[in-house]
Amino acid sequence: MSETDAAVPDPDGLRAAASDRLLAGVLREESARIVAALTGWLGSLDLAEESVAEAIEEALREWRTRGVPPNPGGWLTQAARHNALDRIRREKRYREKLALLAEPETAAPERGADEPDERLPLLFGCCHPALSPDAQLALTLRAICGLTTAQIAHATLTPESTIAQRIVRAKRKIGATGIPLRIPEGAERAQRLDIVLTVVSVMYTEAHLVAGGDATADRDLADDAIWLARVVAHELPGEAEAHGLLALLLFHRAREGARAVEGELVLLAEQDRTRWDRALILEAHAVLERAAMLRRPGRWQLHAAIAACHTDAPDGGATDWLQVLTLYDMLRAYDRSPIVRLNRAVALAEIDGPRAALDEVDALRDDLAAYHLWHAVRARMLRGLGRDDEAMAEDLCALELTANEAERRLLAARAGR
């Protein structure tokens, strides 16, 4: 089932219990539109978002057992409006709003093909640089993707109270400091889009790094991330980097089926490539080509091009490492993060040997000594140089530093434990 299929309520499912996957699909399709519409009506993102979040909790309780109603968007809109009015009557600070509210349109107006998606301005507001990265992610997951606070807490391994507080603070800051819900124009646009894309990318990686989770668990955030990457690329067709990120996530998603076998992680080089999703790989290539035709290179497109190199090789040994290394050299101009340099070192080892790569890895010690994969990569270089004892020590270091169960087992097997 593709992401879009999940959004269409299954008529046969009406009286049956709805699966979590179907619910997720429906809720993320509706959530942001209703938050945006209600924010316009109420003049307060805080109030609008809170009311929609409550409606989503109600929907989950009701739909899980009784199925999704024929018009889930209408159901949620009604429930959210009801919650908003209830809150306005209850809370004195909102009371004066009541008289000012116009009667809302009973049905959401149909959107013309040329009209911009009202979700995008909301998304740019949620990812405003005046909010901390943690707050950007939490608020995006709730207001845009329609996750509950509990789901976000579970997926990001953060206490629920912390997530709730983050969201409340972020929403209040948006209101109090006058953060506009708008897609910035001009020179600002590229920088701000990069923040949005970073949040989407973090959303995807969070899904794989749930500590204590097994390799196959918690696929949910990855689904949400791909869905959101599709929305952004679709609504901003002229933004090459938006297509770049979508292509990158699709390449990763395509390999997902081979990444874990019976809960155990399998390294890229050893994955059974027949388990990769060919249709997704084709789509990823098409999206990346669309990006390239816009002739505005950037880091997400380069990341995607590197993922394409790995995906195109018929087996691990046939990887075009020179091409990978060349792409990493280009990427360094856009993305100076030590993680990029670490990944480049892996490619460098294939071209110039482990000695040269080890020097690069060692140069990153100050930045990455607390990152388990730095130790894992260093172990690989040391093993390549025949320094097996040191390699073993590094693998054990990596093992100590990771909390993800599947990664732990992989590292433990390598260290012979």
Place this chain on the structure above:
Amino acid sequence: MKYVIMFTSTPELDAAVSPEHAEQVYRRVYEWFGTHADRITDSGAELQPVTTATTVTHSGGAPVVTDGPFSEAKEVIGGFSVIDVDDLDAAIAMVKTWPMLELPGNSVEIRPMVVDYSHMEQ
């Protein structure tokens, strides 16, 4: 919306700036106030150096007067202005052109002003 923008600097880094460079930046500060005059509702004030600060606190049931600023921070507020612009993005765009940002240890803090006291009425 009304914002107070607070210009901060790090005195220990100020010495590293040559007098010529400082003077040139200062000229551009005057121009900056001219360029943005329509959005500056109160040009505020430039403050004397932090070495002139005196702080009054309440301790042991009585006010206590001490020499120096209230905070031990290395950064100090050197002045403030009040601006009136559409939203935070407009405030940020304006502040990004503040000439003194190119000097080491300088920054600008943007804070929205409380203008609505209706929630305090009973």
